[in-house]
Amino acid sequence: MDKKHLYREKKQDPSLKLFVVLSKAYRSISDQVAADIRKRGLNTTEFGVLELLYHQGEQPLQKIGDKILLASGSITYVVDKLEQKGYVSRKQSDSDRRITYASITQEGSRLLEEIFPGHWEQIESITAGLSEEEKHETIDMLKKLGTYADRLSLENK
Template identity: 75%
Template sequence: MDKQRKQYQERKQDPSLKLFVVLSKAYRSVADLVAADIRKNGLNTTEFGVLELLYHSGEQPLQKIGDKILLASGSITYVVDKLEKKEFINRIQCAKDRRITYASISEKGKALLEDIFPEHWRQIEKITAGLSADEKKGAIKLLKQLGIYADELKKTD
């Protein structure tokens, strides 16, 4: 029993689990606030992510959108259908390969993003104002390093 208690105490002092818990809670708190801001504009976070991707990167093959905004491929069709119904995006068939369909932001979609993005940016600035500019840069560097390392671990498993 003493051996188990000692192992528990050692694990308790290891900051790995604490980092994971704090990172998860911080992400949830920030993501909830961002999602609430996006919902004010009649979109969900996935719809907004697709619109933002198409606005900033131009037309994209449907099968690549999921990778870029971290969405399961099965959900892309559903989201694209909803955005197309709202007339925020258009589907474009590839002339060279009919198996490929592109999504492109429409003029209505561009107008929507140009209208809502400045306030959305201000909200993100407000949400992250708990850190100084230097702390944000340090957090970006550390989180990127952690993400790259985790991606490398996935490749070895």
């Protein structure tokens, strides 16, 4: 089989097509969500940290990165910026001086309560191209795909 024929076959492979479509959809949606968050005076990482602290309460800095998929060095920088804005405070652990906790301040909570409804509306608008049933089906399929990919990465370690 020549290379040109092999390329055409790969190009028509639904696995490759799924990857490309999924990547493009994610980028398009992410760009719109990021633009919406920027309009509200934050970047996506700051918003993610505030949302985590708002919903889950005080968190060790070391765990925040894992929960919002950010490198630990970046977390310190983001928490510094949020602390300067008055949205987050830090507290040393009483039992282990190596652990520092971050928590959302009243000002941070007020900000999130103010901007989240509009942000939620924007996400609803962005995803309005699917019916409620299609959204649920897509969620289930993407969870299945993600779980399978996670299993593969664990097997390959």
